Amino acid sequence: MTDMGWINGAITGARPAAIGALLRYFRDLDTAEEAFQEAALRALKSWPANGPPRDPAAWLILVGRNAALDGLRVRARQTALPPDEVLSDLDDVEAPLAERLDGSHYRDDVLRLLFICCHPDLPATQQIALALRIVSGLSVPQIARAFLVGEAAMEQRITRAKARIAKADVPFEAPGAVERAERVGAVASMVYLLFNEGYSAGGDVVRGPLCDEAIRLARLLLRLFHTEPEIMGLTAMMLLQHARLAARFDAAGEAILLEDQDRTLWNSRLLAEGLALIDKAIRHNLPGPYQLQAAIAATHSRAVRFEDTDWAGIDALYAALERMQPSPLVTLNRAVATAKLHGPEAALSMITPLEERLSGYYYYFGARGAFLAQLGRLAEARAAFDRAIALADTPAQAAHIRRHLDGLMRSA
Amino acid sequence: MLYAILCYNDEDVVWSWTKEEDAAVMGRLAVVHERLAKKMGPSARLLPTTAATTLRKSPEPIVIDGPYAETKEQLLGFYVIEVENLDAALDVARQLTAANPGGAYEIRPIALYNPDKRVP
Numbered sequence: 001m002t003d004m005g006w007i008n009g010a011i012t013g014a015r016p017a018a019i020g021a022l023l024r025y026f027r028d029l030d031t032a033e034e035a036f037q038e039a040a041l042r043a044l045k046s047w048p049a050n051g052p053p054r055d056p057a058a059w060l061i062l063v064g065r066n067a068a069l070d071g072l073r074v075r076a077r078q079t080a081l082p083p084d085e086v087l088s089d090l091d092d093v094e095a096p097l098a099e100r101l102d103g104s105h106y107r108d109d110v111l112r113l114l115f116i117c118c119h120p121d122l123p124a125t126q127q128i129a130l131a132l133r134i135v136s137g138l139s140v141p142q143i144a145r146a147f148l149v150g151e152a153a154m155e156q157r158i159t160r161a162k163a164r165i166a167k168a169d170v171p172f173e174a175p176g177a178v179e180r181a182e183r184v185g186a187v188a189s190m191v192y193l194l195f196n197e198g199y200s201a202g203g204d205v206v207r208g209p210l211c212d213e214a215i216r217l218a219r220l221l222l223r224l225f226h227t228e229p230e231i232m233g234l235t236a237m238m239l240l241q242h243a244r245l246a247a248r249f250d251a252a253g254e255a256i257l258l259e260d261q262d263r264t265l266w267n268s269r270l271l272a273e274g275l276a277l278i279d280k281a282i283r284h285n286l287p288g289p290y291q292l293q294a295a296i297a298a299t300h301s302r303a304v305r306f307e308d309t310d311w312a313g314i315d316a317l318y319a320a321l322e323r324m325q326p327s328p329l330v331t332l333n334r335a336v337a338t339a340k341l342h343g344p345e346a347a348l349s350m351i352t353p354l355e356e357r358l359s360g361y362y363y364y365f366g367a368r369g370a371f372l373a374q375l376g377r378l379a380e381a382r383a384a385f386d387r388a389i390a391l392a393d394t395p396a397q398a399a400h401i402r403r404h405l406d407g408l409m410r411s412a
Numbered sequence: 413m414l415y416a417i418l419c420y421n422d423e424d425v426v427w428s429w430t431k432e433e434d435a436a437v438m439g440r441l442a443v444v445h446e447r448l449a450k451k452m453g454p455s456a457r458l459l460p461t462t463a464a465t466t467l468r469k470s471p472e473p474i475v476i477d478g479p480y481a482e483t484k485e486q487l488l489g490f491y492v493i494e495v496e497n498l499d500a501a502l503d504v505a506r507q508l509t510a511a512n513p514g515g516a517y518e519i520r521p522i523a524l525y526n527p528d529k530r531v532p
Contacts, residue, residue: 006425006513009425009428009429009514010422010425010514012425012428013422013424013426013428052514054484219460219462220424223460223461223462226462232477269459276463280463280465280477
């Protein structure tokens, strides 16, 4: 039995390897994309009748390459295309090609494709849009909706990104070890940006699936580099955070803080995968920022109730992250753990030096207000909460602080 | 006789399913599982091979990231069934195939079966 859902899945699953290989043949993103598009159309015609091929990627590469070469010939000589019967008889040639695909070519093809999408010449928004279009195969209208811009604007953004890449030097030889590591790093940050786009949109139906797509790309990256602890960490962090989705918002769409979330709503399959990956990463004893953030998320995930949270563990992980990647936001997050361990006084003195750098930041004044309130310095707490409300990005954030303020009024 | 049905498929494909496609496959499988309930022992769906770790049993066992075998199709789950013979086992596999196409089922007779010993 052949099923359209399976065929679509097979085409999407094979897409990165197939476009990556076609890009290596044609050294031109547009040609590779068109060749793949043509191959996918033929697959939709041929696979329901003949059954799916053993190796969908190899089939798509071969058919795509032939179709593109035919196209080039047609344009050159105005000759007719060969009939589909000729192209559908591919089983004999498929096997040896598939053998070749198994090796390092496949890995470097996919990495090159991902890396091209996050070329350093491109601004982050163009990187993500291009990766979604080329690697994930989302349509321009889908991407435009996810980024809350018009279709024409998104079309233009992607066209501009492609034009920049066409002008940039894209290396096609197999990368050396150092260069490969740099590429993996660049791709990892693009995947993380993509995840954050979806995560910040919360349960939004249009933007939320960006998280799924980021996780899919991370798994793809991890399959290619399955001994890289930072890629394990990145994937784990995204899985663990995404697992909380159903618990993060109430019926009215307001954000629910970690401490108030119904932990039975956390997705156990995503949690299990995330925890498995952070366990694997830690064994390598090569800590990095993604692993530390994943380990923090894992510590929260392992607490059955908020009261069971291992704050000493979280404080130590944030301290390590502070040393590795100093940032006022990391210190601010650490202060929450410090407050639990050593009390609000210690937390307050930890964040006070950050005030200048975080003066436009909602969370800073929210945390400051909470610490001051715990110390009974109610007037100062109220002032901090007022500033937090003024800086809130969403009505839900403002409402959250107002509940704190109401609490102050009652205790006053 | 007890058989294991080992489920192989391309995980790039399976983990590319949308939530709806995944739910549709699981829904169709649930119907088959229900129909076969009298023959079904334990079954499991495995997380992606990226979550796997392999311990090689050399004199000094070494731990390797990833699955034991790098194959085009990966072991993604298994069933334990009790049926009279191979034909009946194949019939079960055919019914599962109709609900979940793609890949392959390996039917392996079981030599020794230890039931779940965990205390509930």
